[in-house]
Amino acid sequence: MKLYGFPLSPNTRKVIAVAKHLGLPLELQVVDLGKGEQRRPEFMKLNPNAKTPVLVDGDFVLWESTAIMEYLASKKPGNSLWPNDARQRADISRWLCWTIAHWGPACGIFLWENIIKKMLNMGEPDAAKLKDGETQFQALASVLASHLKGREYLTGSQVTLADFSAASWIAHADAACMPWAPYSSIKSWYARMDKLPAWRDSAPKMG
Numbered sequence: 602m603k604l605y606g607f608p609l610s611p612n613t614r615k616v617i618a619v620a621k622h623l624g625l626p627l628e629l630q631v632v633d634l635g636k637g638e639q640r641r642p643e644f645m646k647l648n649p650n651a652k653t654p655v656l657v658d659g660d661f662v663l664w665e666s667t668a669i670m671e672y673l674a675s676k677k678p679g680n681s682l683w684p685n686d687a688r689q690r691a692d693i694s695r696w697l698c699w700t701i702a703h704w705g706p707a708c709g710i711f712l713w714e715n716i717i718k719k720m721l722n723m724g725e726p727d728a729a730k731l732k733d734g735e736t737q738f739q740a741l742a743s744v745l746a747s748h749l750k751g752r753e754y755l756t757g758s759q760v761t762l763a764d765f766s767a768a769s770w771i772a773h774a775d776a777a778c779m780p781w782a783p784y785s786s787i788k789s790w791y792a793r794m795d796k797l798p799a800w801r802d803s804a805p806k807m808g
């Protein structure tokens with residue numbers, strides 16, 4: 602299987618980490634977002650949205666990182682990441698949806714303003730956008746932090762797709778100046794994720 606992705610992006614990293622955790626070989630084909638390679642016609646044939654990641658498995662092409670993680674997990678029945686039980690799946694799905702709809706976009710403001718703009722020489726961070734990001738982040742981090750109190754992982758004692766998805770957005774929380782200092786349960790959960798070999802091995806090489 603081939604993954605078209607950009608290693609610095611959370612949406613690519615979570616897919617790489619899930620594949621590693623499941624022991625599924627995945628060949629990475631880098632699509633350099635800094636050079637606009639996502640808008641090349643040959644890439645847009647795979648994903649007309651011009652976004653990474655995209656999985657190609659034989660003649661099957663799949664975009665949207667959450668759908669890709671679910672597909673990969675379905676290839677290894679019996680794993681804890683995406684169990685068959687309806688309620689467990691719904692609980693995991695709830696956090697996958699929350700991450701895509703709310704958590705990712707809020708954290709993404711900090712990643713964009715404080716890291717990516719600098720990398721691409723796109724000027725100074727926009728203070729108004731960061732202020733808006735702060736409001737969003739605080740509200741969502743409060744929800745996440747209260748939920749994580751007394752839990753090892755988002756849906757219980759086992760790591761699932763939900764953890765890989767939500768954790769991917771705070772991998773560079775300090776470098777991106779995300780205001781996560783007050784949320785100790787988020788920090789200890791992320792530290793647990795960071796001990797997983799698949800998570801550590803999927804870290805992009807920075808610098």
Ligand SMILES: N[C@@H](CCC(=O)N[C@@H](CS)C(=O)NCC(=O)O)C(=O)O
Binds near residue numbers: 639651652653667701
């Ligand atoms: N909902 C999509 C989001 C994909 C996405 O926004 N990917 C970003 C990288 S994190 C991208 O390729 N951006 C390039 C662009 O918007 O031009 C997913 O989960 O795969």
